[in-house]
Amino acid sequence: MSDQLSRVFAALADPTRRDMVARLTEGDHTVNDLAAPYDVSLQAVSKHLKVLEEAGLVTRSREAQRRPVHLEAEVFDLMTKWIERYRRRAEERFSRLDAVLASMQDEDPAHRDHHDPQEGTAS
């Protein structure tokens, strides 16, 4: 679980943590505040926050004895970039496939061009 992308995905794999992130989009919250809706101990929530923090999704400052939690939405970009990169690749592949199928319908089925689309080097 070394790299950040893994930590971000792992952090968001938990429904409680996703819900916390969702609520933090409305503004900063204290830990008690965040914990209120869930039927778990405050300590458990504290642990969840640690996970979110280590993923870079959240930062915690100090304000007297309170510890306001703040969402760092830029980290979303990390995921979006990864997802969009491979979604795009998959779609390009579909287009290529469509093209091949189209040319197969167009032309004489006897001897087809074997398009052999260039294999892109993975990552």
Next chain:
Amino acid sequence: MSDQLSRVFAALADPTRRDMVARLTEGDHTVNDLAAPYDVSLQAVSKHLKVLEEAGLVTRSREAQRRPVHLEAEVFDLMTKWIERYRRRAEERFSRLDAVLASMQDEDPAHRDHHDPQEGTAS
């Protein structure tokens, strides 16, 4: 780990599985084929594929004794939707904050509106 969104995030939290997904954007692969680059047993790869399959990211058909693995890229939308939804919320909040700050400079700082925004249900 009941809901699909959790399963998808969890599936992509593993670097090996992310790499498999990345390679599958170039086209279907057999299990042995997929396993080749990694320094783990074939059985481990088989398990990874099971995780990806249960997350809906991948399907497996049959072709003689081979079991070609196919990427189901539509599942990406699940994540993108979730991410974009809350990213947008966070950005809207920034805009509102900017507006408040602007009005605070403009107006008398005595008493401001307390917005108390409606809590969105995270699903």
Next chain:
DNA sequence: AGCGTTGTCAACCTTACGGTTGACAACGGA
């Protein structure tokens, strides 16, 4: 029919995860 290839299933091991309780630090307010 027998063999090699391809892949899964089952059992097991170790480590990480999510939860608990108990102790305690840090701070504001009476």
Next chain:
DNA sequence: TCCGTTGTCAACCGTAAGGTTGACAACGCT
């Protein structure tokens, strides 16, 4: 100064994750 509030740290527990090895099913080939 003492107390309540807020939150973290540490120890522990049960379960799931990711890895291994061994057995074996399913199929093509000769």
